[in-house]
Amino acid sequence: DQQVKQNSPSLSVQEGRISILNCDYTNSMFDYFLWYKKYPAEGPTFLISISSIKDKNEDGRFTVFLNKSAKHLSLHIVPSQPGDSAVYFCAASTGNQFYFGTGTSLTVIP
Amino acid sequence: DAGITQSPRHKVTETGTPVTLRCHQTENHRYMYWYRQDPGHGLRLIHYSYGVKDTDKGEVSDGYSVSRSKTEDFLLTLESATSSQTSVYFCAISRTGDTEAFFGQGTRLTVV
Numbered sequence: 001d002q003q004v005k006q007n008s009p010s011l012s013v014q015e016g017r018i019s020i021l022n023c024d025y026t027n028s029m030f031d032y033f034l035w036y037k038k039y040p041a042e043g044p045t046f047l048i049s050i051s052s053i054k055d056k057n058e059d060g061r062f063t064v065f066l067n068k069s070a071k072h073l074s075l076h077i078v079p080s081q082p083g084d085s086a087v088y089f090c091a092a093s094t095g096n097q098f099y100f101g102t103g104t105s106l107t108v109i110p
Numbered sequence: 111d112a113g114i115t116q117s118p119r120h121k122v123t124e125t126g127t128p129v130t131l132r133c134h135q136t137e138n139h140r141y142m143y144w145y146r147q148d149p150g151h152g153l154r155l156i157h158y159s160y161g162v163k164d165t166d167k168g169e170v171s172d173g174y175s176v177s178r179s180k181t182e183d184f185l186l187t188l189e190s191a192t193s194s195q196t197s198v199y200f201c202a203i204s205r206t207g208d209t210e211a212f213f214g215q216g217t218r219l220t221v222v
Contacts (some may be wrong), residue, residue: 032209043216046212048212097168
C-alpha cells in the first residue's frame with residue numbers, strides 16, 4: 001500500500017504566481033521528508049527537505065511545510081517560473097529507506 | 111552534482127535473458143539504492159545496500175538480485191528478464207540513509 005501519496009497528478013500555474021504541491025503520508029514513523037524535481041530523461045534532483053522536528057523550511061523560492069498531525073506535506077514555489085515545469089516527487093524516510101509518491105507534473109505557463 | 115554513473119543508459123533485451131545494470135559512485139556514500147519508475151507508480155524501491163555485502167529487499171524485489179562487493183559499485187541483476195520489468199531504473203546514493211539521496215541519470219530497459 002502506498003505510504004506516500006500525491007493525489008494531484010498535474011498542476012498548471014501562471015508564471016509569477018504561487019505553485020502549491022501537496023503530499024500525504026500514512027506512516028507516523030517517517031522522520032525526514034524531501035522534495036525532488038525531475039525533468040524528462042533525467043534523474044530526480046534533490047530540491048529541499050525538512051526534519052520531523054520542524055514545521056517549515058525555506059530555501060530561496062522554495063518552502064516546505066510539514067503538518068505532522070495531519071500527516072501532510074506541501075511545497076510552495078514563489079514566484080513560479082517556466083523553468084520550474086517538471087515532475088515533483090515527495091519522499092519520506094524512516095532511517096534507511098526512502099518512500100516516494102507518484103509525482104505531480106507542474107506546468108508553469110508564461 | 112553527486113558522482114553517480116549508471117551503465118548502460120539504454121538496453122533492449124529479450125525475454126528470458128539475464129541482464130545486469132551497474133551503478134558506480136565516487137562519493138564514498140554508505141547507502142546505495144535501486145529504484146524503478148513506472149507510470150502511475152512513481153519511484154519504487156527494488157533493493158538497497160547499507161554497506162559492502164550488506165543488502166536488503168525493497169517493496170518490488172521479486173525477480174531481481176543485487177550485489178555490492180565494493181563501496182563504489184552496486185549491481186542490479188534481472189535473472190530472467192520479463193516484459194513486466196520494462197522500466198526506467200534509477201540508482202541513488204545517500205551518505206547516512208536518512209537524509210538526502212542523490213540519483214543517477216537512469217537506465218531505460220526494454221524487454222521484448
